[in-house]
Amino acid sequence: xxxxxxxxxxFQKDARLELRTRFALNALGLFxxxxxxxxxxxxxxxxxxxxxxxxxLWIVILFAAVVGLxxxxxxxxxxxxxxxxxxxxxxxxxxxxxxxxxxxxxxALNLAAAFIFWLLVSPEVHALGLLLTTLVxxxxxxxxxxxxxxxxxxxxxxxxxxxxxxxxxxxxxLLFSVVQLTGLAFKPTASWDAAFTDLSAxxxxxxxxxxxxxxxxxxxxxx
Amino acid sequence: MTSSxxxxxxxxxxxxxxxxxxxxxxxxxxxxxxxxxxxxxxxLPILEHTARNLYFHVPMWFTLMLGWFVAAYHSLRLLMTRRxxxxxxxxxxxxxxxxxxVLGITTGIVWSxxxxxxxxxxxxxxxxxxxxxxxxLLICGAYFVLRGALDDERLRxxxxxxxxxxxxxxxxxxxxxxxxxxxxxxxxxxxxxAFSQMDIAPEMRWVxxxxxxxxxxxxxWIYTLRVRVRAAEIAVNERTTWP
Numbered sequence: 001x002x003x004x005x006x007x008x009x010x011f012q013k014d015a016r017l018e019l020r021t022r023f024a025l026n027a028l029g030l031f032x033x034x035x036x037x038x039x040x041x042x043x044x045x046x047x048x049x050x051x052x053x054x055x056x057l058w059i060v061i062l063f064a065a066v067v068g069l070x071x072x073x074x075x076x077x078x079x080x081x082x083x084x085x086x087x088x089x090x091x092x093x094x095x096x097x098x099x100x101x102x103x104x105x106x107x108a109l110n111l112a113a114a115f116i117f118w119l120l121v122s123p124e125v126h127a128l129g130l131l132l133t134t135l136v137x138x139x140x141x142x143x144x145x146x147x148x149x150x151x152x153x154x155x156x157x158x159x160x161x162x163x164x165x166x167x168x169x170x171x172x173x174l175l176f177s178v179v180q181l182t183g184l185a186f187k188p189t190a191s192w193d194a195a196f197t198d199l200s201a202x203x204x205x206x207x208x209x210x211x212x213x214x215x216x217x218x219x220x221x222x223x
Numbered sequence: 224m225t226s227s228x229x230x231x232x233x234x235x236x237x238x239x240x241x242x243x244x245x246x247x248x249x250x251x252x253x254x255x256x257x258x259x260x261x262x263x264x265x266x267l268p269i270l271e272h273t274a275r276n277l278y279f280h281v282p283m284w285f286t287l288m289l290g291w292f293v294a295a296y297h298s299l300r301l302l303m304t305r306r307x308x309x310x311x312x313x314x315x316x317x318x319x320x321x322x323x324x325v326l327g328i329t330t331g332i333v334w335s336x337x338x339x340x341x342x343x344x345x346x347x348x349x350x351x352x353x354x355x356x357x358x359x360l361l362i363c364g365a366y367f368v369l370r371g372a373l374d375d376e377r378l379r380x381x382x383x384x385x386x387x388x389x390x391x392x393x394x395x396x397x398x399x400x401x402x403x404x405x406x407x408x409x410x411x412x413x414x415x416x417a418f419s420q421m422d423i424a425p426e427m428r429w430v431x432x433x434x435x436x437x438x439x440x441x442x443x444w445i446y447t448l449r450v451r452v453r454a455a456e457i458a459v460n461e462r463t464t465w466p
Binding site for chain 2 (some may be wrong): 149150152153155156157158162165166168169170171172173174201205208209212213217219220223
């Protein structure tokens, strides 16, 4: 289980660096707060239906994730620590460590976004358990896809809007399921039975993305 | 550059079989066009003579799928063997897929606008197949944007291949999960999206099959030509590079 220790070490390193400055967490929190406030102003006092509320919430989360999660591997290039990492650990350890850290960040982002959205736009939450499950599974799927793609864009000269271009087409199946589930959680008719298909699609998507990215990471990371 | 020039992309000359193939495709597609435009057709209420579009719209979509699968296959081969010819093949297959995808989605949009949506202003109806082709085209676009963002030849080949394979992983969701969860104009949706469920009139069936095969062969012809041209370009560039 040496690779697991390596993964834990990478996660601890990233978490410690993040907690020293709290740059990513602060930036993402403010990004989400500002975007939800913008949504509130843009919508005005119009009544929002549950599917519309779900769509707006996930569009905000998706854009925040694409802005905030792209840095996982770019920071290593900037600090010049790529070679050291390559020497110290096998590729799967590094990828899993980074992935778990990104899942933690995305989970914090999702919960913060949902809370601020509930505060400002105030959709009625009829199934809190379903909403929380969706946010957790959505965080895993979102982080799995964007972490791998951020490893790709770290190798390019100009990252700019590249992560959004690469990740949006891949995130569409995820977006479809989470919007359906969140819309369901905002309705009085919400039930676990009605959510089963989309929940299993979401679990399948996350599993597929994690497996594919662990297998392909080696080709992106090593020269 | 020394190590990459040893890995030559030059292909061996073509045999007579390929010439026979090109003649067969040319004659085959001409015949399909004649039968498609002039042949007998089941004159159904809404569709009327636009049903002929079936012969062209659906095979374009098949060619998109074939092109993308060839691109994914050569991406996999590139990661396994690191030979440049697979990068050339993957790029050109993705290009063929993009062209046929744009044609397919255009014919689909125009077809639905002037049959089912006559008298409305609906161009984009959110049909799952339409969404799926749009997503596939976005993936193709992202693939070429990624290629454009990388200068180093070997890195570009590897990253583009990794992205193509990663994107291919979402295909089961686009083909099987989403169509079952959305309403559709297409046959066999909202249940089994299998092709055999198409209720197609017997007199149209054989033209359709011939057209599907013809379009796949046409796509393959364009693809092999493009690969030759690109390989020749690379060879010329390497020969004229300053030592």
